[in-house]
Amino acid sequence: MKYSGISVFSDFDGTIINRDLGDEVFKHFAVFEPYNSMLKAGEIKIKEYWQTLCRHLPIDINEEKIKLFALECAEIDSNFKSFVEYCQISGFDFTVVSDGFSVYIDAILKKAGVDVKYYSNKLIFKENSIEPYFPGATESCTCLCASCKRNSVITNCPPDNIIVFIGDGYSDFCAAEHSDIVFAKGNLAAYCNKNRIPHYPFTNFFDVKRILSNAIQNNKIRPRHQAYLKRKEAFETE
Numbered sequence: 001m002k003y004s005g006i007s008v009f010s011d012f013d014g015t016i017i018n019r020d021l022g023d024e025v026f027k028h029f030a031v032f033e034p035y036n037s038m039l040k041a042g043e044i045k046i047k048e049y050w051q052t053l054c055r056h057l058p059i060d061i062n063e064e065k066i067k068l069f070a071l072e073c074a075e076i077d078s079n080f081k082s083f084v085e086y087c088q089i090s091g092f093d094f095t096v097v098s099d100g101f102s103v104y105i106d107a108i109l110k111k112a113g114v115d116v117k118y119y120s121n122k123l124i125f126k127e128n129s130i131e132p133y134f135p136g137a138t139e140s141c142t143c144l145c146a147s148c149k150r151n152s153v154i155t156n157c158p159p160d161n162i163i164v165f166i167g168d169g170y171s172d173f174c175a176a177e178h179s180d181i182v183f184a185k186g187n188l189a190a191y192c193n194k195n196r197i198p199h200y201p202f203t204n205f206f207d208v209k210r211i212l213s214n215a216i217q218n219n220k221i222r223p224r225h226q227a228y229l230k231r232k233e234a235f236e237t238e
C-alpha cells in the first residue's frame with residue numbers, strides 16, 4: 001500500500017507524562033469538584049468547566065508558580081525523548097496535541113530536552129483574572145475537548161500521509177477515530193474496544209517505538225478505510 005509519509009501525533013497528559021496536569025494544577029491551586037463530575041455527567045460543557053476552574057485560581061497565581069508545580073508533580077516517560085529522536089531520524093512528523101495548557105506543556109517539553117510542535121489550550125493572565133483560551137475549539141465535533149484534537153490532526157497532516165495517534169483519555173476519542181494507526185491505553189483503549197477501532201495497547205514510548213518500527217518493517221502500515229471516510233466527512237463539515 002502506498003503512502004507518502006508518516007505523521008505521528010501524541011496526547012500529552014497521561015501519555016507523555018504520568019498524570020493529568022490539567023487536573024492536578026487546578027486541584028492544587030483552585031478547585032476540581034464538583035465541576036469535574038458535572039463535566040463527566042454532561043451537566044456542563046468543557047469550556048464552561050475550564051472557565052469556572054480558572055475563576056477559582058488565587059489572585060497571586062502566575063506562570064512561574066504553575067511551571068514549578070508542574071515540574072515537581074509530573075514525571076516524563078523516560079523513553080519519550082528517544083522516541084522523538086526515532087521519529088526525526090526516520091523522517092516522521094511529530095506533533096503533540098493536547099487539551100491541556102501551554103504553560104506547563106512548554107516547561108515540561110523543555111525539561112525533557114525535546115523541541116517539537118504542540119497544539120494546546122492557553123491560559124491568558126490578565127490584570128485581575130486568568131482566562132482559558134481554546135484555539136482549536138469547534139462546533140462541528142461533539143468530542144469532550146475544548147480544543148478539538150481531530151482538527152489539529154487532520155489539518156496538520158498531508159493528505160497522503162499515514163496518521164499515527166498515541167493517547168489515553170477522553171479528549172483523544174475523536175482524534176483516534178480519524179487516525180490510521182492508533183496506540184491506546186486507559187479510557188481510550190476502552191473506547192477503541194467498544195467502538196471496534198483497531199489499536200495497539202501500550203504502556204510507554206518504548207512499546208510504541210518497538211511496535212511501530214516492527215509494523216513498518218513488516219509492511220503493516222496502511223491507511224484505515226473507516227478513518228479515511230471519517231476524515232473526508234470532517235473536512236466536509238468544517
Ligand SMILES: [Zn+2]
Nearest residue numbers: 141143148174
Ligand atoms: Zn473533536
